[in-house]
Amino acid sequence: MSRLSQAVLSQFGLVEETTQIIPFGSGLINHTWKVITPEKDYILQRVNHAVFKDPSAIAYNTKRIANYLKEKHPEYLFVAPVSTKNRNEMEYLDEGYFRMFPFVAGSHSKDVVETPEQAYQAATQFGRFTQLLNGIDISQLKTTIPGFHDLDLRYQQFLTALKNGNSHRIKEAKTLIDFTISNADITSTYKQITTDPAFKQRVTHHDTKISNVLFDAQDHGICVIDLDTVMPGYFISDVGDMMRTYLSPVSEEEKDVDKIEVRDDFYQAIVKGYYEEMKDELTGKEKQHFFYSGKFMIYMQAIRFLTDYLNNDAYYGAKYPEHNLVRARNQMVLLQRLMEKEKTLATYI
Known part of the structure; x- marks a missing residue:
């Protein structure tokens, strides 16, 4: 990730010098990192295109769902991707497809259901x-x-x-x-x-x-x-x-x-x-x-x-x-x- 970090971050308008990137979560398919900036935090993912042969289909579905929920159910918290500087939901670079989401403050996830x-x-x-x-x-x-x-x-x-x-x-x-x-x-x-x-x-x-x-x-x-x-x-x-x-x-x-x-x-x-x-x-x-x-x-x-x-x-x-x-x-x-x-x-x- 270090070699690509500047190229990836620049797509989302972020500067490497003021950004911290750490591995995040336990998912096995995509690579996931938490991106920490002085203003807010994000989740960055590299989509596994060995599993998802057409990553653009993911971006397409996500955008349609986001637009529908925004119009019909604006009260629902839908974590939509951050647009790149090219106004895309996903960007292809040398090592794959990347997308970024805002990190939901105060939230957490669980790996095992306990109750x-x-x-x-x-x-x-x-x-x-x-x-x-x-x-x-x-x-x-x-x-x-x-x-x-x-x-x-x-x-x-x-x-x-x-x-x-x-x-x-x-x-x-x-x-x-x-x-x-x-x-x-x-x-x-x-x-x-x-x-x-x-x-x-x-x-x-x-x-x-x-x-x-x-x-x-x-x-x-x-x-x-x-x-x-x-x-x-x-x-x-x-x-x-x-x-x-x-x-x-x-x-x-x-x-x-x-x-x-x-x-x-x-x-x-x-x-x-x-x-x-x-x-x-x-x-x-x-x-x-x-x-x-x-x-x-x-x-x-x-x-x-x-x-x-x-x-x-x-x-x-x-x-x-x-x-x-x-x-x-x-x-x-x-x-x-x-x-x-x-x-x-x-x-x-």
Whole structure:
């Protein structure tokens, strides 16, 4: 960053000599820094264009959403990018695409959801974000990652890996492979959803982990951030990702499956927060599939980890040989724990 710092900062009208740049946050996709100046602070990011093949689509969607919210809901805090001296939301330099946001004073984010109240606050913010944008023409938004939450695509990639993948790893993962195939009805349900007009495409965040919500000093949610994956999608993506990342006290990296559980009070908090904002938006059929959201997202992520393991870790990479196998097993166990509670949890909405 040091070699490019002057060039980057000058694009946003900042002077290197009076500016401090420090690494910020725990995100794995983009590089993020906090930029401290005598007047105010900013968040600077370099967009990972290996993941986001068309970064201009991100800038385009963000601008359209910002303009819509400014006109229809000016009271909502939307952290819009700072324009460059060329009046762009994102600028390409030698080492990638850069954009800058104002730092929201008094705000903080969280890497782990620790209480049901935090889960409730986050679910409220993600639900509110989609609800406020219910009048926007989603056909005008661009797809920033094609096929991102296409479960049918992920299942087909899994089947291909079974044919062409590492034969030794296929044998090692037989139990998980059998479990995946035995629950293929989750994919069938997804395919039905994509052809059923009762399921609406809306402005969907697609990455609803707790770190993508800003909180104030009292731990009340302020707004959602990290809008790279905002594009048209189904509500099951946002609700499902919250269930996947909030319900268990341990992350997808945990090797000890005995520590994996589904916490009922966190599930109720997600339902309460999201439903309070979206109850008038969701159709009756969508409400009936609220619980399915968790199955959908956990199953899909399990498939992605398992497929990558069979393909010699070509996508996610691995810190040790069985890393993606461990992740896949973790998510399969979480899915199993969730399905064991379906009769109870599905009644909360």
